Amino acid sequence: MTITLVQNAPSLNRSNLAKSIETIKKHSSHSDVIVFCELALNGYLLQDKLYEDAYELSELSELLDVSVECDVVIGVAIKDGVSTYNSALYLSGGEVKHMHHKVHLPNYGMFEEARYFFKGESIECFDSCGRRAVMLVCEDLWRASTISEVSEIMPDIVYVLVASPARGFGEKELDIESQWHALLKTLALLSRCHVVFLNRVGFEDGLGFWGGSCIVTPKAEIQKQLPKFVEQTKTVELEHQLYRSQKWVAKIG
Secondary structure: OEEEEEEOOOOOOOHHHHHHHHHHHHHHHHOOEEEOOOOOOOOOOOHHHHHHHOEOHHHHHHHHHHOOOOEEEEEEEEEEOOEEEEEEEEEEOOEEEEEEEOOOOOOOOOOOHHHHOEOOOOOOOEEEOOEEEEEEEHHHHOOHHHHHHHHHHOOOEEEEEEOOEOOOEOOOOEHHHHHHHHHHHHHHHHHOOEEEEEEOEEEEOOEEEEEOOEEEOOOOOEEEEOOEOOOEEEEEEOOHHHHHHHHHHHHHO
């Protein structure tokens, strides 16, 4: 299974849609799945701009069209009637195959998501290129209940879409980076799955996003990590035998 990580810097406007489609077209021929970050089609600090820039699914027909060539995981603010959600979409074969609404909305410090978004209600499994998959959005993973729930599902792959600002500059790495790695490795190990972590870069209203997107194996090892603070698109082949062996160990353990 070939995953293309798109670590970019979305703008706070709708120009992201055309840029994302261009990126998908460029990499679709050598990708099974192309993964973008949280709110990749909108930018993160939407605030009141959310009400004009959130998308209805009917406005994403061009994006659905390019998912005929390869599957796409992308973050977007979605309108559903009077409600607006911070969502992750899984697009495949010209259709929305799965949609996850962010369940846990941060509402502290620099984060005010609960003020603008409605929260999702569930985490569900779906098919991703013949593998059992789950999608999470950022704060979802910062709950022990989420890790417990996903480990019960025991998927083959978890897509984690993130917009994480840089915090805690240490000598070797950011404090927030080490904290994320601890969560991702715990999820991978307990769920015996690959974890695809996609964080954005760039700046918005004083916030700097650190990137560091990576793929974590079922053995809780980082297979590939992108650099911090710079845009980069990278295609990675998952180590298929790892999740099969981990599932086998789980059955006999």
